[in-house]
Amino acid sequence: MKNLKKMLLVALTLVFSFGLAACSGSSSTQKSGETSEGSGTDNKDSGIQELTIKISHVVAENTPKHIGALKMKEVIEAESGGKIKVQVYPNSSLFGDKDEYQNLVANNIQFILPDMSKLVGNDPGFNIPAMPFLFESDEAAEAFWDGEKGQEIFKRLEKDGVLGSAFWPNGAKHMTNNKKPISKPEDLEGMKIRTQGGQLLEALYAELGAGSTSIPFGELYTALQQGTVDGQENTFSNIESKKFDEVQKYTTIMGHTRVDYALLTNTKFWDSLNEETIAVVQKGIDEATKVAIESAAKLNEDALEKLKSNGKTEINELTADQIEAFKKVLEPVYKEWAEKIGTDIIKDAESR
Incomplete structure (x- = not known):
């Protein structure tokens, strides 16, 4: 009888131990195929990460801002082999002027394109586009924002958890x-x-x-x-x-x-990316910036001719x-x- 009790006790102990091990394994393992949504995930294993990136802006589709955002989507999705999905929200359809910056900081959105005049409360350097007759051309403005002092102004946003990714022009007023x-x-x-x-x-x-x-x-x-x-x-x-x-x-x-724009992202999102993923996203930013600059000049040139002909x-x-x-x-x-x-x-x- 004593031997039977001992055998039952050993059996119960083994069953209980296996049950704990199984529960522990299931709770600590991420399901295969899960993706992050602009996530700030800690998974930085090698290889392009699976992500969903959201880009929000407040203007219409027939603008340099939207044309550039679509190019960014095209390049990132193609270069990532579809691992990264990019969603573009124009016309304040996701966030507007008043709340897009706060939602960027919270990583509810991964990229925004505010008019620099909306950032003067964050740093007085963003008054640069409003300085009278400061730049004689789009090229001069681009050279400034790509240079040391322009980048210095962008870096001042890092105190908010925001990164300046690129300068996108609209043009002279x-x-x-x-x-x-x-x-x-x-x-x-x-x-x-x-x-x-x-x-x-x-x-x-x-x-x-x-x-x-x-x-x-x-x-x-x-x-x-x-x-x-x-x-x-x-x-x-x-x-x-x-x-x-x-x-x-x-x-x-x-x-x-x-009128000039800043392409902004946030540190929580950017710091979650591994080197391979950063390379893909950065290529999208670079290609989109070229397209945005070219389209701004072309749209303004064509618009002046239309105004004259009208x-x-x-x-x-x-x-x-x-x-x-x-x-x-x-x-x-x-x-x-x-x-x-x-x-x-x-x-x-x-x-x-």
């Missing part, structure tokens, strides 16, 4: 209005101009004797049509695609400020002497904001 042709600073006195917002642009127009206000881009056509504002500043592609020439009698080619708005281009007159009037604003941004940064930008 020009002015339209419904009052009169603009050829000298005094012509703007008393006008109310819609801008993207920000203290620098407010100061710029105040120095010119004009008022400024920020109106959502989607509401701007109606605001111009109804006379809520007298004019606005924008790239040729935005002016033509939104048909502002239908409700603005005059267009002045000025190039006084710019004949709905009177177009005049400032001469070099007229631009110098504007620069002289805006010199106090330029000096004040050069100090806020950093005189070393402005000096570098001026050299481009």
Whole structure:
């Protein structure tokens, strides 16, 4: 009887031990085929990782921003052999201006493309596109942001857990209005101009004797049509695609400020990638940046020709002497904001 009890006790102990081992193995092993969604997964084994990457932006499909994002999707998916899926969300369909940065930090999204004017609260260096007559061309702006001081501004976002991946241009801004042709600073006195917002642009127009206000881009056509504002500043592609020439009698080619974008990702996502995966994603970024730059120049060139052929708005281009007159009037604003941004940064930008 005693022997029988001992045998039963040994058997029960073995069954219990095997059960614990089985439970332990099943709880610590990841199921085969699981993928991460912009995950920040700790699995950095060699080979391209399986991921889903989300790219969010706030503008329409017929823009350099979206064209570049689609190229990024194409390259990453092809180079990864389908292991990486890329989803692109235009038109604020996932996140908008007000919440995209916070969701990037939280890794709810892996890439965003904000207008740099939306980042001035994070660092004053992002006021660079609003500095009057700072860059004479897209190439000069590109050279600055790819250079040491531009990259220094991008690096300042790392305190938020954000990485600056690339500069994508939209282009130089020009002015339209419904009052009169603009050829000298005094012509703007008393006008109310819609801008993207920000203290620098407010100061710029105040120095010119004009008022400024920020109106959502989607509401701007109606605001111009109804006379809520007298004019606005924008790239040729935005002016033509939104048909502002239908409700603005005059267009002045000025190039006084710019619209530029920053392609941003986050450290949680980027640090989760192994070397092979980073190489694939970086190639997508590089190829997309080339396409975005080329498409911005082409869209603006084509848009100006369409505005001319439409004949709905009177177009005049400032001469070099007229631009110098504007620069002289805006010199106090330029000096004040050069100090806020950093005189070393402005000096570098001026050299481009």
